[in-house]
Amino acid sequence: MPQIEVRGLAKTFRVAERLPGLAGAFRGLFHRRMRDVHALDGIDFDIERGELVGYIGPNGAGKSTTIKILAGILNPTSGTCRVDGLTPWRDRRRHVSRIGVVFGQRTQLWWDLPVIESFDLLRDIYRVPPATYRDNRDRLIALMDLEPLLDVPVRQLSLGQRMRSDLAAALLHGPSLLFLDEPTIGLDAVSKLAIRDFVRELNRDRQVTVLLTTHDMDDIEALCDRVMVIGNGRILADGSVDGLRRRVRNERVLVVDYDSASEAAMLAAEGEGVRLVERDASRVRIAFDPERLPAATLIGKLLAQGTPHDLFIEHPPIEQTVAELYAEHDMRER
Amino acid sequence: MNAAALLLRYLSISLRGQLQYRASFLMAALGNLLNCLIELAGIWVLFDRFGTLSGWSFAEVAMFCGAVNATYAIGELLATGFDQFGTLYVKTGDFDRLLLRPRSTVLQLAGHELSLRRLGRLLPGLVIVGAAWAALEIPLEADRVGLLAFAMAGGVAFFFALMVLQATMCFWTTESLELMNILTYGGVETASYPLPIYHRLFRRFFTFVVPLACIGYFPIVAVLGVDDPLGTSPMFQAAAPLAGFAFLGVAMGVWQLGVRRYTSTGS
Amino acid sequence: MKQTPRIASLPPAFGSWRDIRPLVAVVSARYRTLLQYRAAAFAGFATQLFWGAIRLMILAAFFAAATEPQPMNLTEVVAYVWLGQALLGMLPWNVDADFRQQIRDGTVAYDLLRPLDLYSYWYGRTLGFRVAAPTLRGIPMVLFAMVLLPLAGLGDWALIPPASAVAFAGFVGSLVLAAMLATAVTLLAHISLLWTISGVGVDRILTVLVTIFSGLVVPLPLFPDWLQPFLNWQPFRGLADVPYRIYSGNIPPAEIVPELVFILVWTVALVLLGRLILLRGVRRMVVQGG
Missing domain, CATH: 3.30.70.920 (Lrp/AsnC effector binding domain/regulation of amino acid metabolism (RAM) domain)
Incomplete structure (x- = not known):
């Protein structure tokens, strides 16, 4: 059975239209026109355990909406989705304790705390058993070369250092599924390579399933066997990177x-x-x-x-x- | 780790964080302290000029004022995460991060920050209560002190609930609404004066809809040992703070509705 | 970045008249932002009404026991309270949250790159912040208190019309000056944020000073007589007390002009002070790299 099974997933948002200018703003005070936006227009896909899948598309195509639904923090308008047998948004708290999520533009670490204390706090939040925690933590610290950063408050880290710490933080509870949303955005070349190596190893050695969204096609080429392209809320292509190229031109x-x-x-x-x-x-x-x-x-x-x-x-x-x-x-x- | 222990851990972290910004914290605490004193000063100014407020003395009104300020301070202390919810979590989308963790959102938000600067309102509030108690020569009896403590506990639940409701509104509108200030800051102001001076509609509103008087005026009348001009019984006055806890229960339900809305609109 | 201090000419905040165009843009942007949040607009209105009602009930309860004539009568107090509610947003009792955020995340450094006199630019932004909300909120509030309340049979609690045409003119003039003074004070608070890392600090103290000394907590004439000499000279009364009392005629027409000069002098003084402090703040920011 696939680890992730998505069928006919659709999400429609209602947004208020803003009229331009000061006069428009005044009119908006009393009357507002609403418009439906179909962020997802019925998508289907399966992801098997241990796959490393790239998920690409322009801004506003529906990438974040998909990730949010899969992570359990957004309800779809219609359609079904099973992740490890759970419906993410119905069983959110159980579901999120089994997944890891990293948003490239936001940190989940505590701004004023040293990295290691953020880790300890996450242990308590996720109720990770002490032995498991020690194992995971030490392995991640070694893999990501975090030792010198452990006592540094997060606000003093460079973006690359922070992203490495964030990745480690998302994996402390040993999730079998990892969502990465733009993990290399804004990083320097060295950090990008470090992140890619790490993700590849994680996927290969630990069989962690990874769904990666990115705008950096080098990430896709370096990491993904499979890529899904989304546009206007629909999956336009799903297959290998080369296959995608050949298919178009x-x-x-x-x-x-x-x-x-x-x-x-x-x-x-x-x-x-x-x-x-x-x-x-x-x-x-x-x-x-x-x-x-x-x-x-x-x-x-x-x-x-x-x-x-x-x-x-x-x-x-x-x-x-x-x-x-x-x-x-x-x-x-x- | 159970919820209470995790909350304590969150709070100890928040304390350390605040100590890193010592100057800001001191200024803010001082500001709160002055705010509380100013409220009292305002009351004093009016008593100085007019002598009496429909038969209530300055010390009696000071008791109302001190108790509600101290109560509010504790409620606010515990609910800082909710107080700043709109700007810190909804506008930024950081609420997603809380949803991505396998713990209740209320727990995580309560642990967001134990804002020490609120002590600036708590301490003077307690001092005012003590001073008024002494000035009025109220006997120091266990049942009076117990009732005051019970009233304050109910009041903490009440103000915490208000902050939760205020935060819940952020799910519907992204601008933090001043509307709730009516009930928080406005509540403190309102409850600093005896209930009978207000119009009947206001009295009913603050008894039956938003039970501010149940955690302030009614129990404190019993503590003062005076007859309530509104004619309530001592029994009712002593039980009234329960309404604060009931109010908290309602607020929790509304919060869950808000979270449900957030997870279906994503904003 | 080097900043040359400029000596204020009229209007005191502007380095030159050329700076007025970005100012207009900034103020207009502020209105548009505010108008997007209609729930907040309505909620703010309800809040002000509530506060006004509570204040009136408290003050009226005190007045009920008054046996001798007071420095203000209840009608004047009612006008004072309603005007205070209508114009609350104009008082410099808080700082602009956007500005605070800018200081916190360091993006304030971009403002140094703009080809404008920094103080004037910030003055414009702050003026927009100070003035936008009360104009949207104040007019409905005045209509409510002046027209609807009497219609609802609550004439005793209504806002009286201005005492005279002269009083009205004086009121409008003093309001313009009060807005400029309020902006100068708010800007001092904004500038002070440059000194605190988390952007919380002096503004809290400012809130306290402003609410009590502008007359918001208790109308200033009701304070003890021995405090009056001090209250009459501090700047914050120019923010509220003076305009409201000119409106109700509690300040007689003959005294209007000196009162306007009073506000103006304080405004100029605080603008100069703000410029001086900003200069040091910028130097500090440049040295520390934000």
Whole structure:
């Protein structure tokens, strides 16, 4: 049985429309127009125990709504959801004692307390047995390299240090399911890597199921075997990262740097399976379809025209893939 | 860890936190102290000019004033998390964090902060009660002291309930409503004076709807040992503080409704 | 960042007339924010009504025992109380929660980056904070107390019309000055927050001073006679006591102009004081990095 089972989940919010300007604000004082917003429009998915799933989509697509429902802090308008046999929002307190949640933009630690005291307090809140707590705490401290931070008040931590502490805090009670909402937002490169390594190990060694929302596609590529794309409250795609790319458009971008703009200007980049994306001073970007034109062939052709200073292949940013997915989806709607 | 022990842990943490901001805390405590004294000063000014308030003496009114201030201070002390609920939890979405923990939200909010600055109102309140007690030469009998303590316990429940209700409103509107100040600060002010000076409608409201007089005026009349101009019996006066606890029960029910609403609107 | 102190010209708070445009924008934004919260607007109104009623009942109970003439009669006291309720939000009894938050999370540093005279900019923001709520709330309150109460047969508790045309003009003038004074006082409290980490502090004490010395707790003329010389010189009476008594005629027309000058002088003094303290606050903020 899947660990998470979601069927026909829908959530509709009623929001008051705000009229612009001072006059509008006055009118709003007495009369308010309400509008329904369909944050989730009937979504279905299963997540098996031990999966590491990326959940992406633009702001307002329904990501947070989904996470909040799965975490038990928001009731859906309709649909069902079972997590480890429980309906999260009906059995909230039992459910939340088995899951861990990290919101990248908010900390669950106590601002004025040293990290270790926040941990101790969470032990009491979650009623973690002392031996289990010691084990979990020591393992997490070692894994996340938290030893030097333990006596520092949370308000003095850097964002990266805080995120590491927050992740550890979410795992002290040994949850088998972890929701990560934008865990790498605003972090420096080193911290991002540390977080990714940690999440990967956690998933691999402890079989913790992870649902990760992020805007950073590097997170997705580095961690997730499976990715779900949500847009306008519906799941638009669900599968492997590569599969998603192929499904939309199998296109890579070759970036070619020359020493001078004049050399760049001379490069002719037209032909079968090739498309010029942009020409910017000494840099040229060419899109190509590797199934129709292998990268080696394309590079060979370019080298015949001149000697670039550097060249490398970019995946199209997933953002673009996703954007195209939406466009495609809108097309089908019509 | 059981609820009471966890609450104590929360509170000890809050105390340490406040000591980190000592200057702010001292200023705020001083502010509260002055606030309480000013209320008394206001009463004194009027007595100085007019001599009497429909037959009540300054010391008697001071007793009402001191008792309600001390009671309110304790209620507020325990309910700081609710008092600041709108700005600290709902506007920021941090209430989610409390819901994500396997403990009751009331417990977590009660443990949010034990705001020491409220002592600034408690201490002068108690001193005023003591001074009025002495000035009126009330005999120091166990049943009088016991009744005062019972009235204050009911009053703490009452004011805690008010703070919970105030916080509950934040689920419906994101701006903290001053409406509840009527009942909190306004309640303190109202209960600082004897009930009979108010219009009949106000008297009924504060007896039957929001039982402020049941934790202030009625039991304190019994403590003072005077006849109630409103004609209530000593029996009723002694039992009246129970209404404070009943009020707390109602508030808890309303709070649960609010939480249910929050989890269906997400805001 | 270096700040040159400016000597106040009229209006005292503004570095120059150019600063008025952002001020207008800030005030208008404040109104729009307030209007979004309609529940709060209605709730605030009910709150003020309640307080007014309680105060009146207390004062009337005292007046019932009065045997000799008092410095104010009950009608004047009733006007004093209603005007106090209508204009409560204008009194500098609290600080702007947004501002407090800004100090707490350090985003106040952005204000240093704005190409404006900091004091003027904050004065504008604070003026918006001080004036927006009472104008929305005050007018319905006055209508209620002046028109509805007599209609409901509670004429004894109604707000009387201004004592005379002169009194009314004086009242309006004093109100404008009181708003400027209130802003200067609030701004002092705002600036003081720069010195406390958590942004709680001096403002609490200020609340106390303002409520008692403006006349909000008990109308100032009812204080003991021996306290009157002191009460007459402290600045807070310009916030409420003076305008309300001009309105009811308790301050006779001949004394209106000196009273207006009184408020103005205090306003200028507090603005200068605010500028001086802000200068030190900014220096401190720059040195400590917020």
